[in-house]
Amino acid sequence: MILQAKILKQILDEALTGDAKLCVLFTNTGILLSEAHASDFTFKQFVSESSPGSPTIRRPNKFAQIPSSYGAFDSTTASENQTDGFTTHNRMDSLGTDLEPLDVNESIRSYVAIMATLWRKYYRLKYYVSSFENEENEPSSEYFNDLNVFYIESSNLKTAIVPLHEHLVLLAGPTTILPGLLKAKAIEIRNQLSRALEIND
Secondary structure: OOOOHHHHHHHHHHOOOOOOOEEEEEEOOOOEEEEEEOOOOOOOOOOOOOOOOOOOOOOOOOOOOOOOOOOOEOOOOOOOEEEOOEEEEOOHHHHOOOOOOOOHHHHHHHHHHHHHHHHHHHHHHHEEEOOOOOOOOOOOOEEEOOOOOEEEEOOOOEEEEEEEOOEEEEEEEOOOOOHHHHHHHHHHHHHHHHHHHHHHO
16 A cells, blocks of 8 residues: 555545544554544543542552551552551652643544554454354355444544555544544545555556
């Protein structure tokens, strides 16, 4: 698959119309090849325990009642605790409680890696061996499912993935975008990339 970077970037940029916010070309192993995203695109930020109004999870120290000479991690305190026979250290102090949001480019790479894993599991559904009861099919008949679009929704993002030869095209947008529109645009971008490859071969 050989395509000039300038042409590739141009096609991905053209996908960012309307509600489309992110367009990515990547391998099925999660390696990002090229991406384009809207200037206002961002992933949902992490919420730290120190943020106002954020929920706090407090876990009891399950080691507190067991005398030992070893240290144990205690997430319920903000300093060292002296207990019978050992000292516990709150490592949250050294790590810090404020989780800074990732850089958008780093977030995209992480998201692509997750989507690649989901795609591989999804793709296995295309070929499976099964048989239906009371059917004339052989017990080991192979059925083909034409599952060429992978679609997933999260709390603040809708994503469609389509295959392109040995690679994948991802198009994502906000929850307001219609699923059918997102899928159609992803397929159109895939077709544009495919045509560009034929021209350059």
